[in-house]
Amino acid sequence: MTHNTPLSPRPLGHLHDTHHRVLTTAQLRAHGVTAAELSARTRPGGPWRQLLPHVHLLHPGPPTSEERLRGALLYAAREPAPGVPVQPTARHAHRPPYPGAMLTGLAALTLYGFRAAPPLTSLEHVDVLVPRQRRLRSTGYVRIVRGADVPAPRTVTGLPVAPVPRALADAVAGLREAEPVRRLLTEAVRGGHCEPAAVVEELTRAKLLGRPHVAGAVDALVAEGRSIAEGRLYRMVREYGLPDPLWNVDLRLPGGPPLGAVDAYWPNEAVAVELDMRHGDGEDAVWSRYADRRERLERLGITVVHLTPAKLRESTAQQAAVVRTALMAAGDREPAAYVVALPR
Template sequence: MTHDVPLPPRTGLPTSDERLRAALRYAQGGAEQPGAPFGPPGRAMITGLAALALHCFAAAPSLLDLDRIDVLVPELGEPLGPGTRVPLPSGCAYTSAHLVRTRIVPEPEEITGLPVAPVPRALADAVAQSADAEEVRGLLTEAVRGGHCEPQPVVRELTRARLLGLPHVADAVESLLAEGRALTEGLLYGMVFGQGLPDPCWNVELRVPGGPHLGAVDAYWPDQAVAVEIDARSPRAGAEAAWDACTHKRESLEQFGVTVLHVTPEKLREAPAQQAAVVRTALMAAAEQPPAEYVAVLPR
């Protein structure tokens, strides 16, 4: 639920910091004094396009170009405006503070001394206010391409906000997931070559000769019957069915003696050496295992 709160105009040109602090003070009922730290954590935080600008999104307008500041506030608890008018810094002219109410308050990040919503939540609040397909696509793509966050938490927030039913958002999410997939595959390539692992077969399907299809994997070492699969499931509709299919595929491969290792984008990015050690251990352990049944390796 959102609520637009007009802030009284004043003379002079405000700085971005003054606009942000005034909006936060209004959302907090005027309890904070100019220059004082904002708190307690989670009570109110900058969100939407203003938050994305603070997170240094190139696709977000500059703070001075925004005609309002979105502020995330709890839906339950003490009333948070409209109510008390808040003294604004002298010499400032404001348009409005846009209060976005939520039952689930994320942990804010501190940027320039201000509480700011994390990127996934800020994206959801920005997308909720935009019907521009290109703007939405640009913001979501930059989130992943710019290394701000993984696709999964973004999709989770969009799902929670019930935005995936909008065609322009659904299309942008498909691009987001494709972008995330390509970047994660690049991380997997970097891990294999950077950590000195043997060269696998990339992006292949495994099949019983003359029999059923067993499943596709991202990397496969046929001599050791070790497969690596990127775990990049997103919390969308049908996620439970996708999980069941993933479990079935793993069980089918293991019945034929194939060891299946799952890696996540986060682990590939943050701990590639550790993930490479897991793969290397599986490759070495294969020499001590009974030979796996032969499976055909086909291009995906």
């Protein structure tokens, strides 16, 4: 058997199906296409064309946006080991169609529905994330992005896509102006795609916070994230029938030093809620400040409930139950020290 011998000859009629209009050389070989036939079909004026190295478009016209994305993934995906079927069968249905590759950057954000991301038809490059050890070069319209810690992909419109924070970081890496960066980061938070902390973590890992236009956008992102989290906290109190607290107050002992700021405080029950807005560098130091403040307040008999933006978004009812339980338990505790609550 030579390398031109098809592994399992099959008729080609089914290849006109939409999902099979972009195939690799190995996949075509598995369908019975010899090297000579492939060469004849992809010559100028032929019915097929080469889209990328070892990736072929099974019609002569330009590729659609979906075909460009699938072609990019096929180019970057790991080739199956010898003897492993390249087309999924019932036995191999669990195998991902594009192992070791996922869309990232602006193309991924467009698939997620970001209005601030350009349409797929206007993208000059499609970014594909692969593990750092892969020996693979950018080519044509495909731009290879390597990562030491590659996240598990999400599936969007049937394609593997990097999680939003990672896709954002890869998109921001290629942007040089502040306004597009600001729009993308703001939409990520305002649209509920992810929390600011996750975005800042990825930007930090990619060493992008040293760029002034990125740092400025992150400041706006954090402010936006706090505003949204506060809005969720207000709605939680109202919608779940919790008593009205004092909002955004500084606590202090009468005539004494400040004890710290809290986002909500129920003076009769001595219960405080604090939004945990840690992000980026210095997280340990920020947590240390949270812990010190919580310890000071709890020594005075004040119960402190920490809520994260993610928990407020994903499990509002559960967080409301946590606060309600703390309020109801107030009667079983020793009376708290009297503190003064001043508006922030």
